Amino acid sequence: MFRSGTFVAEHVSPTTADQVQPNGVDLTLDVVFEQLEPGRIGRDGKQVGDRVARPLEELEQKDPDTYYLPQGAYVARYGERIEIPEGHVGFVYPRSSLMRNSCMLNTAVWDAGYQGRGEGLLQVHHDIEIERGARIAQLVLAEAGHEDVYDGSYQGEGLE
Numbered sequence: 001m002f003r004s005g006t007f008v009a010e011h012v013s014p015t016t017a018d019q020v021q022p023n024g025v026d027l028t029l030d031v032v033f034e035q036l037e038p039g040r041i042g043r044d045g046k047q048v049g050d051r052v053a054r055p056l057e058e059l060e061q062k063d064p065d066t067y068y069l070p071q072g073a074y075v076a077r078y079g080e081r082i083e084i085p086e087g088h089v090g091f092v093y094p095r096s097s098l099m100r101n102s103c104m105l106n107t108a109v110w111d112a113g114y115q116g117r118g119e120g121l122l123q124v125h126h127d128i129e130i131e132r133g134a135r136i137a138q139l140v141l142a143e144a145g146h147e148d149v150y151d152g153s154y155q156g157e158g159l160e
């Protein structure tokens with residue numbers, strides 16, 4: 001069973017009233033990264049390739065608090081601290097207005113016990129402007145069984 005937005009909001013901080021949806025909580029865009037070097041997925045491990053935060057202040061255009069993203073693939077870091085409570089699994093979907101603007105957020109599974117700010121793959125199929133702090137995604141929580149809780153290398157990411 002998927003939980004209500006009010007329940008999800010207890011595990012996402014900070015949240016404002018306009019982020020709480022009937023079935024989930026909207027997540028905002030904090031930082032956009034561009035990958036510079038190849039990563040590696042091995043049989044025994046993985047490595048995320050070097051990347052750089054897209055600098056807002058160096059963009060010559062208009063609003064300094066807005067990302068002007070040309071077509072391409074980016075990694076978006078969300079602005080909220082997220083914790084996936086025990087007995088649950090999380091899924092993130094794009095905000096439909098993002099999708100309706102020919103952009104997509106691709107996401108993976110959010111494990112019980114994970115805490116952090118989390119990231120998603122932002123695919124820009126048509127140039128778009130996204131204000132930093134704007135809502136781009138929605139987290140939902142479903143009840144789920146599990147033996148262990150998340151204890152991987154991304155635990156606590158973005159909370160430093």
Ligand SMILES: O=c1ccn([C@H]2C[C@H](O)[C@@H](COP(=O)(O)OP(=O)(O)OP(=O)(O)O)O2)c(=O)[nH]1
Binds near residue numbers: 046117151
């Ligand atoms: O779209 C997503 C999906 C998940 N996560 C977070 C929550 C999840 O619990 C954690 C690790 O995800 P996963 O287990 O898929 O990563 P992995 O590549 O298998 O790494 P690890 O070896 O640390 O498990 O990353 C995100 O930030 N974005």
